[in-house]
Amino acid sequence: MIKVKICGITRPEDARAAAEAGADYLGLNFYPRSRRLVPPGKAEKIVRSAESTRIKWVGVFVNEKIDRVQKIAGEVGLSLIQLHGEESPEYCRDLAGRVDRVGIIKVFRIRGEEDIKSPGIFPADFFLFDTYSPGYGGSGRALDWSMLKGKKLPRKRLFLSGGLTPGNVRKAIRLVRPYGVDVASGVESSPGKKDQRKMVEFIKIVRSYHADR
Secondary structure: OOEEEEOOOOOHHHHHHHHHHOOOEEEEEOOOOOOOEOOHHHHHHHHHHHOOOOOEEEEEEOOOOHHHHHHHHHHHOOOEEEEOOOOOHHHHHHHHHHOOOOEEEEEEEEOOHHHOOOOOOOOOOEEEEEEOOOOOOOOOOOOOHHHHOOOOOOHHHEEEOOOOOOOOHHHHHHHHOOOEEEEOHHHEEEOOEEOHHHHHHHHHHHHOHHHHO
16 A cells, blocks of 8 residues: 655644544654644644544655754654655764664655666655755656656655646556655645645545555
C-alpha cells in the first residue's frame, strides 16, 4: 500500500482531520523562512492533539545546525527528520548517530534529468524527490514525473512530491511507483491551512491505486 505524507501541518484541527482521513505521515516545518513554519512549542501541541499512535511525525529542516535538529526532534517527539537543503552524506551520518530511533528522509530537488542520480551514498532511511524551486519546497509546481520513469531508483524507499493534487496523483504513482507520496499545497485552501475535503479525496485516490492495476 502506497503511503501518504501530508506536509505543512500548522493547526491541531488539520492534524486530527488528516489522521482521521488515513494519512500515514504528517509533516511539521521548522524552516524559519517557510510560510508553514511552526515553532517547537506549537509543534508539540499539534502532535499531542492528533491523538493517534499510528501517525508518524516528520520534522522538516533546511541546512540547520545538527544540535538544533537533535533538540527539536527530542522535544517534539519526531519519528523522522526530513533534510530539505544541501546537507551532505557526512551531515546525515553525523545526525543519524545522534538521534535514537528517529529515521532520516533526504530530499533531492529535481530541475531536470541531470539531477536524477542514485541517492545511495546518503545514509538515509528514505529519499524524497521534489520539484526544484529557488526557495525550499512548497512551490506547488508539478515535477515532470516522466523523467523518473524507467530510472534505477530505490522505489521501496522513495517519497514522491512536487505539485501533487487529487487531480494528478494517480498519474504520478503510475509513472513512478514510489513507496509514498507527499503533498502540502495540493490539499490546502491557503498556505498552512488544510482543506479537509481535499485531504480525504487525495487519500482516497491513492488508496484506490492498487484496485486500478
